[in-house]
Amino acid sequence: MVEIxxxxxxxxxxxxxxxxxxxxxxxxxxxxxxxxxxxxxxILGNQEDAAVLEFTLKAPRLKFHxxxxxxxxxxESQAKINEKPIENNTYVIVRKNDILSFGTRKLGCRGYxxxxxxxxxxxxMQSRSFYKSITEQQRLKTGDFINLSQIPxxxxxxxxxLKTPKAHFESVRIKVFKGIEFEMLGPDHQNKIFTTExxxxxxxxxxAYQLDERFENSLEPIITSPVLPGTVxxxxxxxxxVLMRDCQTTGGYPRILQLSEMAINRLSQRIPGQIVQFELxxx
Amino acid sequence: MxxxxxxxxxxxxxxxxxxxxxxxxxxxxxxxxxxxxYLLKENSESIIQIxxxxxxxxxxxxxxxxxxxAQIASLKSKYDSRQDLEIRAQKLWxxxxxxxxxxxxDLEELSKAKKLSIPEIVRIHSEAIYTVYFIGFLPGFLYLxxxxxxxxxxxxxxxxxxxxxxxVGIGGEQTGVYPIESPGGWNIIGNSPIxxxxxxxxxPCFARTGxxxxxxxxxxxxxxxxxxxxxxxxxxxxxxxxxx
Numbered sequence: 001m002v003e004i005x006x007x008x009x010x011x012x013x014x015x016x017x018x019x020x021x022x023x024x025x026x027x028x029x030x031x032x033x034x035x036x037x038x039x040x041x042x043i044l045g046n047q048e049d050a051a052v053l054e055f056t057l058k059a060p061r062l063k064f065h066x067x068x069x070x071x072x073x074x075x076e077s078q079a080k081i082n083e084k085p086i087e088n089n090t091y092v093i094v095r096k097n098d099i100l101s102f103g104t105r106k107l108g109c110r111g112y113x114x115x116x117x118x119x120x121x122x123x124x125m126q127s128r129s130f131y132k133s134i135t136e137q138q139r140l141k142t143g144d145f146i147n148l149s150q151i152p153x154x155x156x157x158x159x160x161x162l163k164t165p166k167a168h169f170e171s172v173r174i175k176v177f178k179g180i181e182f183e184m185l186g187p188d189h190q191n192k193i194f195t196t197e198x199x200x201x202x203x204x205x206x207x208a209y210q211l212d213e214r215f216e217n218s219l220e221p222i223i224t225s226p227v228l229p230g231t232v233x234x235x236x237x238x239x240x241x242v243l244m245r246d247c248q249t250t251g252g253y254p255r256i257l258q259l260s261e262m263a264i265n266r267l268s269q270r271i272p273g274q275i276v277q278f279e280l281x282x283x
Numbered sequence: 284m285x286x287x288x289x290x291x292x293x294x295x296x297x298x299x300x301x302x303x304x305x306x307x308x309x310x311x312x313x314x315x316x317x318x319x320x321y322l323l324k325e326n327s328e329s330i331i332q333i334x335x336x337x338x339x340x341x342x343x344x345x346x347x348x349x350x351x352x353a354q355i356a357s358l359k360s361k362y363d364s365r366q367d368l369e370i371r372a373q374k375l376w377x378x379x380x381x382x383x384x385x386x387x388x389d390l391e392e393l394s395k396a397k398k399l400s401i402p403e404i405v406r407i408h409s410e411a412i413y414t415v416y417f418i419g420f421l422p423g424f425l426y427l428x429x430x431x432x433x434x435x436x437x438x439x440x441x442x443x444x445x446x447x448x449x450x451v452g453i454g455g456e457q458t459g460v461y462p463i464e465s466p467g468g469w470n471i472i473g474n475s476p477i478x479x480x481x482x483x484x485x486x487p488c489f490a491r492t493g494x495x496x497x498x499x500x501x502x503x504x505x506x507x508x509x510x511x512x513x514x515x516x517x518x519x520x521x522x523x524x525x526x527x
Contacts, residue, residue, distance in 0.1 A: 019343070022334045024480070024487045025418040025462075124482050133422055133463045134482045180292055180300055223305050224419065224426065226334050226341035228295055250336050250419030250426075258295050283293065 001065040002053075002115070004144045005099070008060040010206075011140040012130040013121045014245075015051040021125050022249040028229060029129035030245050032110050032206060032268035034261070036074035039162055040114035043071045043091055045154070050118025051128040053146070055111045057271065059102035060140070064094045068116045069153050073164065074269070075111035078103035089162050093153060108169040108269040117149025131246060168266055172197075173279045175263045179232060181254035184219050193256065194278050198240065202272040206246040209267060211276070214238035219254045227251040230259035232278075242267060287314055289362060291355045294341060299355055301362075303338040307428060311338045312416055316493045321365050322358075329354075335492060336417050337426070373493050375412065377521040378460070378475050380451050380498040381506035382408075386474035393436055393453070393470055407431045408451075408472065409498040413458065415490050423462030423480025423488050427496065430458045442468035449474045451498070473498075476510040477520070489520055 004011070014037070017030025031037040031054055041050050053060075059077055072079045072088045079086050080101050086092050094100065100113070121128045124135055132138040140146070185193065193215070201210040215238045227233070231243045233253035242259065243251075244267075259267065260281060270276060287303050294300040301318070303311050315335050322333055322342065332343040344354065382405045384390060390401050397404070413427040420426075430453065438454045443466065446452070450461045452469030461467060462479035475498070481487055490496060501509070512518035 020332050021487070022332060023418060023492070025420060025422045025424050026482075026487070027422075125487070133480070177293065177295065180294065180302075223307060223337050225302075225336045225339045226300065226419075228298065228341070228343075230295060248420055249334060250417070261296055 001145045001147055002119075003063040003065060004060050004140050004142055004146075005063050006061040007140055007142045007144075008055040009058040010056040011060050012054055012138070013051050013119050013140070013146065014054045014129045015118070015127055016049050017129050017245065018125045018127045018131075018134075022226075025249055026125065026134065027131060027207075027246050027249065029127065029131050029206075031112065032245050033074055033112070033265040035168065035265040036110070036112045036164070037114070039089065039164065040071040040073040040112050041118075043073075043089065043162060044069055044114055044116055045157065046114060046116070046118055050114065051121065052115075053113040053119060053140070055113070057105060057109060059105075059111055061102075062100045062113075064098045064100070065096060065145075066148060067093070067095050067153070068148055069093050069157070070100070070116070071114045073112045073114070075105060075108035076169075077105040077111065089164060091157055107166075109271045110268055115148055116153065117151035120147035120149055169269045171266055172275050172277050174267055174276050175260045175281045176232070176257040176278050177260065177281055177283065179255040179257045180225075181219070181222060182256050184254055185217070185256060189215075189217060194280055197275045197277050200270050200272050200274050200276060204272055206244055208244055208247060209242040209270075211240040211242070213240075215240055219256075221252050222254055224250050224252045225255075227255060228258070230261070230264045231255045232257035232259070244268065286362070287311070289359075291358060293351045293355075296351075297345070297349050298341055298343040299351060299358065301340050301342065301358060305338055307337045307416070309414065309428070312414065312428070312493070315340060318362055318365070319492075321361070325361075334417070336419065373495060373525045374490070374522045375525050376490055376494060376496045377499050378477055378496050379501045379505065379509055380409065380460075380473045380475045381501050381503055382451075382473040383503045383506070385503070386447075386450070387472045389439075389470035390472050393434075393472065396436060397433060399433065404434065404472065405500055407434055408458065409500050412495050412497050415492055415494045415496065417492050418488055418490075421462055421465055421480075422482070425459055425479070425488075425490060425496070427457060427459050430456055432456070434458070436470050438468040439470060442466055443471075446471065447474065449476060449479075451475055474506065476506050476513055477518075478513050489522075495525060 014031040017028040198211040203210045290302040413429040416426045446467040451473040454469035
């Protein structure tokens with residue numbers, strides 16, 4: 001087991017999410033940055049659906065109650081085992097009673113802790129991703145224990161060091177496709193949406209990233225229709241909302257842009273106050 | 284069966300949105316469901332998810348390199364050449380609802396605004412048969428069509444921060460039940476003791492898109508009785524199959 005000695009700002013267990021249940025109104029959920037989860041699981045040799053711990057801005061402090069292997073990816077904030085620094089993106093063996101802690105954040109917004117075989121929290125609708133009203137817990141609290149897999153550390157293991165490009169954390173450009181209602185914008189607005197710099201609002205979470213700047217418009221609401229993570233909605237008041245992994249399954253605001261899958265990963269590493277700019281991908 | 288002129292658009296790297304003419308009507312829902320069921324029945328391995336709303340369906344394909352243009356062409360030819368399937372037998376679900384003032388926080392305001400007595404509101408709301416257009420907004424939240432226009436009432440100007448699980452509400456031209464506690468701006472007229480969403484059940488919602496529901500007024504005592512049956516998992520939902 002792993003014990004949360006001190007919870008971070010927002011810690012939850014996440015995996016691929018609940019694809020296939022949106023017809024019941026269930027959000028997809030899953031890691032905000034799928035790329036970093038995949039990287040961590042690949043380094044450990046885990047299955048693709050192995051669940052990881054996601055933390056946000058401020059990492060938790062943890063204690064291991066059995067020997068296992070871990071890998072940390074995503075947000076950089078000097079990880080330490082028993083106060084000794086360890087590298088992100090590497091295979092690290094931890095012993096029973098070892099304590100994992102972190103320094104202050106240097107880069108990125110969301111960090112991932114993967115363990116050998118994945119975290120074993122309850123699986124509901126084929127996923128362990130935390131979500132209020134679906135899993136018992138919405139987030140991890142100080143004093144919680146999470147079960148680990150019993151998989152022994154393999155004799156042969158990868159010593160690959162995979163680097164995450166800096167652009168993954170620092171890229172201002174967010175690559176998008178035209179959204180379903182893009183053509184409802186006039187030519188000036190179609191141009192302006194790609195030339196304006198937007199600021200990530202403090203009102204940003206796993207459901208949606210809001211942008212500070214108002215985008216004046218006269219678009220009418222649409223008849224409620226499906227939405228996905230990465231959909232950029234524009235409200236009549238000019239609020240731009242980029243839907244993220246925990247978003248609702250349907251919405252009634254015009255969908256003017258759609259982020260690429262990689263752009264969702266990268267946006268989830270941007271923090272409130274940082275600048276983003278949309279860039280149109282050629283189809 | 285008349286067919287409609289559909290629009291097919293790339294939605295994301297792995298999904299396609301198919302849109303019907305943009306209005307809310309039973310004949311549109313019927314055609315949406317026919318096409319959705321046709322695609323589901325085909326059981327194509329590349330499709331991992333199909334969701335519908337009032338007049339659109341979103342089809343999501345597996346992660347690895349989907350040729351969206353080819354899939355759109357294939358969807359078009361399927362819609363144009365498909366044989367109509369029978370829609371799955373629809374069910375009419377009877378949903379107990381208590382319209383007592385202790386639940387119906389906005390009944391008095393609605394009564395004043397609509398110049399209808401509270402018993403009249405209850406009668407109108409519970410006589411209608413509602414169609415489940417789709418499930419969205421919250422897990423287990425049914426989008427219902429068929430509200431009597433005498434009960435149309437705009438959403439509240441400032442939403443309540445907390446609405447009880449089971450609250451029956453009216454928002455504009457729609458009515459529905461909050462499956463879980465949530466903030467919300469609908470006018471609350473009653474409460475249903477039924478569980479609309481059970482994440483651990485194989486079928487997390489009893490109702491499916493295309494089914495119908497009807498509210499059956501119950502008194503406070505019956506509401507409490509049903510509540511405890513629901514808690515103990517001894518409550519049996521009542522439904523009947525509707526003739527097509």
